[in-house]
Amino acid sequence: MLLQKFPYRMVPALPPKRMLGADREFIEARRRALKRFINLVARHPPFSEDVVLKLFLSFSGPDVQNKLKECAQCVGDEFMNCKLAARAKDFLPADIQTQFAISRELIRNIYNSFHKLRDRAERMVSRAIDNAADLLIFGKELSALGSDTTPLPSWATLNSGTWGSLKQALKGLSVEFALLADKAAQQGKQEENDVVEKLNLFLDLLQSYKETDLAAGGALAFWKSVSITCEVQGRPRSALVISPWVSGSADWHRDPLTARPGWLSWTLPSTNTESGVSGDLCERHEKGVLHKHQRALHKYSLMKRQLTSAAVQNREPESVEQLESRIVEQENVIQTMELRNYFSLYCLHQETQLVHVYLPLTSHILGAFVTSQIQGHKEMSKVWNDLQPKLQCLFAGPHGAPSPPRSPQDGLSPH
Structure with missing residues (x-):
């Protein structure tokens, strides 16, 4: 409906549907994409004043689709309802062709850069989540090692209680590693919400602009010919x-x-790169x-x-x-x-x-990323520092003094 009523505006794309085999990850990704769609549409100046959008956001009944269709019937597109449509030429700069080409190239470059930034940010979030899982498993394995009840023969321990002391110390370390895993997971979640999602929001906007400028660019190239x-x-x-x-x-x-x-x-607009018109443009505009x-x-x-x-x-x-x-x-x-x-x-x-x-959303994204990194490293550093004193008992000798690791041959008496 938005595309029909606002054919010359940035209408974000809806996320794809999947009728069968939709797992939890797909459902969450679609929920986030729908949230971004509503955010962009509701903040768009012409869309925000549209009666169809207002009905969609405020209607609470079960038959919303029919209500929207009734509201959109017999209503032309924005060109037919805009009072400035007949005088749009008066508001255009004289060098609109040059400005259009420069703006399209600039926004295309911005889109490509932000797309790469989003991919890197997603990888960092994924690494943070994987790091959290590894720390949790590391702590569980230490706890399992400390909880081992297998008896040891005296000939293996040489009548030493070192293994028992080590087991007791290792058993208590799982709490700190679980806390470290939780901190790493929190950092990944925070960066996913404050960095990746904002990057996706801006990319959705830029993507809708790219599709819009293809249509307008096709009209420009066509009327020139x-x-x-x-x-x-x-x-x-x-x-x-x-x-x-x-x-x-x-x-x-x-x-x-x-x-x-x-x-x-x-003549039809050419499809070479010199004219700035691509095959996608011809396909979109010809339809x-x-x-x-x-x-x-x-x-x-x-x-x-x-x-x-x-x-x-x-x-x-x-x-x-x-x-x-x-x-x-x-x-x-x-x-x-x-x-x-x-x-x-x-x-x-x-x-x-x-x-x-x-x-300017770029500065907020960078600020959120830096803040998350500082906070995450600060909290994890505190846990690591709290964990370090508990390791002293692992290196303590018979009288409480630190002892270096010995090779097995040091404890063997010659025959």
């Missing part, structure tokens, strides 16, 4: 300027050597705005051909007037599409500004 050349019964008419980026203007020609009467031509533009312009071309043919064949004036009326209607359709193009660029301009509003 449009050119019109036609004639109506030899009478020149006012040129229809489709785009400010068209070199020259649309002219009506009568000379068959310079133009074909009634012929409308346009939407570009495809509609192509059909409208093709229909306009056919009408012009029919009118030229009718003039040559001296058909009845009524049929010629009817064709002219249809052509005027089609010109209005194309002019509306031109306004949509300007409005899409106007929305893209605003969405670019919104992305930059979110950029």
Whole structure:
């Protein structure tokens, strides 16, 4: 519904569903993604004022889907309801093409860098959780070693109580290692919530921008390539300027050597890297705005051909007037599409500004990461320091003095 009503805005993607085999990890990841989706949508200025979103956030009944459909019926998209849509061109800077290209490249670079940061942060969280599991198992093994009740023969211990003292000391160390494991797990959990989730939130926003600028970029490349050349019964008419980026203007020609009467031509945006248009862009845009533009312009071309043919064949004036009326209607359709193009660029301009509003989130992410590392290392350092005195008994000799480890041969008497 948001995509239908706001086709030129950043609409975050919903997380994928899995009907069968959804484990706990998948459910938790989807819950987090849905939370980010609601957060981004509710904070988006145009979305926050939409009646459909307000109904979704406030409705408490069981039939929310039908209520949303009823609320969205007979309601056009943002272009049809925005009072500024017809004047969107007036709010665009003169160098919108250059600014658009620079902004798209900048945000693409930001997205790639933040994607790598998120991956590294996830690995650090995973290592912290694995470290917690290893510390816990380490402590349990020490406890199991200290709780061993297997009797030892005197010939193995040489009548020494060292093993008994070691067992008693090892048995008590599991508490500290369990505490260390808990501290490591807390640090990993905190960084997952305060660092990884915020990075994912920003990445969701950037991803929705990338998809939005593909649509607007396709419109920009398309309208730059449009050119019109036609004639109506030899009478020149006012040129229809489709785009400010068209070199020259649309002219009506009568000379068959310079133009074909009634012929409308346009070229599709190329898919090379120099134009900044990728294959994904063509696929996305051809299914939407570009495809509609192509059909409208093709229909306009056919009408012009029919009118030229009718003039040559001296058909009845009524049929010629009817064709002219249809052509005027089609010109209005194309002019509306031109306004949509300007409005899409106007929305893209605003969405670019919104992305930059979110950029200070970077400092909060770094601050949360540094704070978590300081707090985690400080708490674990305290536990390690508390653990160290308990190890002194492991190195104590018969009279309480530290004794170095001895090799087994030191205790053997020669025969």
